[in-house]
Each structure stands twice: as C-alpha cells, then as structure tokens.
Amino acid sequence: MKRTTFRMAQRPLADDIRLKLGTLSPAERRVARVLLAAYPSAGFETVSAIAERAGVSAPTVLRFVGRLGFTGFPDFQGALRRELDARNASPISLYETAGEPSSTDSADGLISRTSELLSAALVKTLAEVPPHDLRSAVALLSDRKRRITLLGGRFTHLLAQYLGLHLMQLRRDVRFLPDRDVERTAALAALSRRDVVVVFDYRRYEETNLAVARLTQESGGKVIVFTDTWLSPATTHAEVVLSSRVDSPSPYDSLVPTLAVIEAIVAGLVGTLGTDAHEHMKHSEDVARRINLV
Known part of the structure; x- marks a missing residue:
C-alpha cells in the first residue's frame, strides 16, 4: 500500500543560533546577532560582508558556522535555502512534492499515521x-x-x-x-x-x-x-x-x-x-x- 508523506517541520537555524548564544565567544556572538537581526537575508551575504558588519575577522564567521555543525559557509547557506523552501511552501507545493496520495489507505492505517504524526508534533511543541x-x-x-x-x-x-x-x-x-x-x-x-x-x-x-x-x-x-x-x-x-x-x-x-x-x-x-x-x-x-x- 502506498503511503504518502509530507515534509516534516524542522527547527529553523535561527533557533539553533539562539540556543548556542551562551556557548559562543564574544566575537562569535557578534556574528550570531548580525545574522539574527536580519534573519534570514543576512545569511546570504558573503563571509567578508558579515564579518565587516559584525566587526570580526572572516575566520571568526567560518568558526561560527562550524559551531552550528556545518562543514563550511556554502553548506550553511544550502541549509538556509532549504529552510526558505519549506518556509514558503503552500499546500499545493507540498502535495506535488509528496506525489498523489493513495486512495487505498485503510481507515486503520490513516488513524495510525495521523496519531503518529500529531502525537510527535504535540510532544515536540510542548x-x-x-x-x-x-x-x-x-x-x-x-x-x-x-x-x-x-x-x-x-x-x-x-x-x-x-x-x-x-x-x-x-x-x-x-x-x-x-x-x-x-x-x-x-x-x-x-x-x-x-x-x-x-x-x-x-x-x-x-x-x-x-x-x-x-x-x-x-x-x-x-x-x-x-x-x-x-x-x-x-x-x-x-x-x-x-x-x-x-x-x-x-x-x-x-x-x-x-x-x-x-x-x-x-x-x-x-x-x-x-x-x-x-x-x-x-x-x-x-x-x-x-x-x-x-
């Protein structure tokens, strides 16, 4: 039986940045605040532009994105682009991404899948x-x-x-x-x-x-x-x-x-x-x- 799935909500990079503020060096915190002040557009600027706005060196910006778990600045910007795609998604785009839903889903299967998704979303939200x-x-x-x-x-x-x-x-x-x-x-x-x-x-x-x-x-x-x-x-x-x-x-x-x-x-x-x-x-x-x- 075909099981249609739709994109799950992921925590935005802005949340990850906020959670790490207390563990960053003063220079890295300046980078974080520059990104948060104009989120998400600031993340698409060049490394040198962000460094200049934060008053830090380019290596500091790169160390900061490494703290977020990225292998480099292009990796960070790629994640930001994927987040923006999800942020701007509409029901029709989610429908087309997932493919046509099956008309053969049993009532039991639908209830089970709904219970699984909503229970997890509820627990995570609270x-x-x-x-x-x-x-x-x-x-x-x-x-x-x-x-x-x-x-x-x-x-x-x-x-x-x-x-x-x-x-x-x-x-x-x-x-x-x-x-x-x-x-x-x-x-x-x-x-x-x-x-x-x-x-x-x-x-x-x-x-x-x-x-x-x-x-x-x-x-x-x-x-x-x-x-x-x-x-x-x-x-x-x-x-x-x-x-x-x-x-x-x-x-x-x-x-x-x-x-x-x-x-x-x-x-x-x-x-x-x-x-x-x-x-x-x-x-x-x-x-x-x-x-x-x-």
Whole structure:
C-alpha cells in the first residue's frame, strides 16, 4: 500500500543560533546577532560582508558556522535555502512534492499515521515552548490594565477566535481586529502602550500581520506572535514568540499543536486571574441569561 508523506517541520537555524548564544565567544556572538537581526537575508551575504558588519575577522564567521555543525559557509547557506523552501511552501507545493496520495489507505492505517504524526508534533511543541515566553504571555494577557486585540490569517483566524472567546469569558477589554477598512484603521490608529496584540501567522505569512505587529511596537504596545517553526516575519516586532510544529498527514499544516499551547495559556490565565475570572464569568452568565442567550 502506498503511503504518502509530507515534509516534516524542522527547527529553523535561527533557533539553533539562539540556543548556542551562551556557548559562543564574544566575537562569535557578534556574528550570531548580525545574522539574527536580519534573519534570514543576512545569511546570504558573503563571509567578508558579515564579518565587516559584525566587526570580526572572516575566520571568526567560518568558526561560527562550524559551531552550528556545518562543514563550511556554502553548506550553511544550502541549509538556509532549504529552510526558505519549506518556509514558503503552500499546500499545493507540498502535495506535488509528496506525489498523489493513495486512495487505498485503510481507515486503520490513516488513524495510525495521523496519531503518529500529531502525537510527535504535540510532544515536540510542548517540549520546545520556552517557559519564559509562556509566563510572559500569561502575564500580558492577564493584566487587566491592558486591552487585548487578536487577529489571524487564512486558517488561523479560527485560533484567534478560539483564544479570544476564552479571554472574553475571563476578563474585559478583549476584541478582534475588525475586518472592515474604516474600523480596522480606527482600531490601529488608537493603539497605545496599554495594548497587547496577539497575532497568529503561519507560512505563507501575511503582510498585514507584519504591518500590524510593527504598528503595535511603534505605538509602545506589546506583541504576542503564535507561529510555526520557520518563524513569521512578525516575530521581529514581538515581545513573546510561541512557535509550534505543523506536521500533518495531509498537505495542510496542522493547527493541533498550537491549540494545545492555547489550552496551556488558558489554564494559566484561569489560575492567574483567580476570583476575578470567576466573578467575570458569573457576570457574563447573568447578562446572557437576561437577554435569553442561555
């Protein structure tokens, strides 16, 4: 029986660089920060250009890529190109790469393959969530002085709505970024230091999400980005980045691991908000009852 496979999500080189920062020499750290500051485009510059920008020698750049496990600079750039190919993949390109799926897969085989892929993706995602970022997300979203705005993409607007509806039951000042141009412009023009904007942005990343993240940071607000392992460009402007694996038995990226991260955050919010969340829920239930919604 033919078994169709789709590309697995790999950790981006940016993550490897961040993880090694503490083990690098001061000169190598300067190279790492140059690459991270303009990731991934900086990685396609010449060795001499990177060395000049970092204020180090060319051999230092080569030692740095060796620390990442590459045999040379062309090897490093080749890995970066493969990462960009995966980062820009669409469902149709993944479908064509894998070949036509079999119509003879048994239900048992499909369930087994789905269980294997999603279980592994879920375990890896939760293991790779930085505790600091998770704590920061809960702290920002539970701060009752802040206003929360959420937005997503083609499919991930569903996740934004899922998190947002939970937030609305637990606290005040939660909204979704409006779709209509005048309302959206007004909401973004009113951004200030009290705002937290939650962005869901997965590959093929959307320019609108990047622009909103940039505007939020410029206004003094905080940005939380949920993204995949290749990292949305919006992460450049983020206070908190929560990445998830997207491995799937189909050419469509799975949102299951991200949903698990959201569930963890909701649990953290319930614990942090405590009796305030309980009182807010009771008040909401009372209002819903009075207008015959429950």
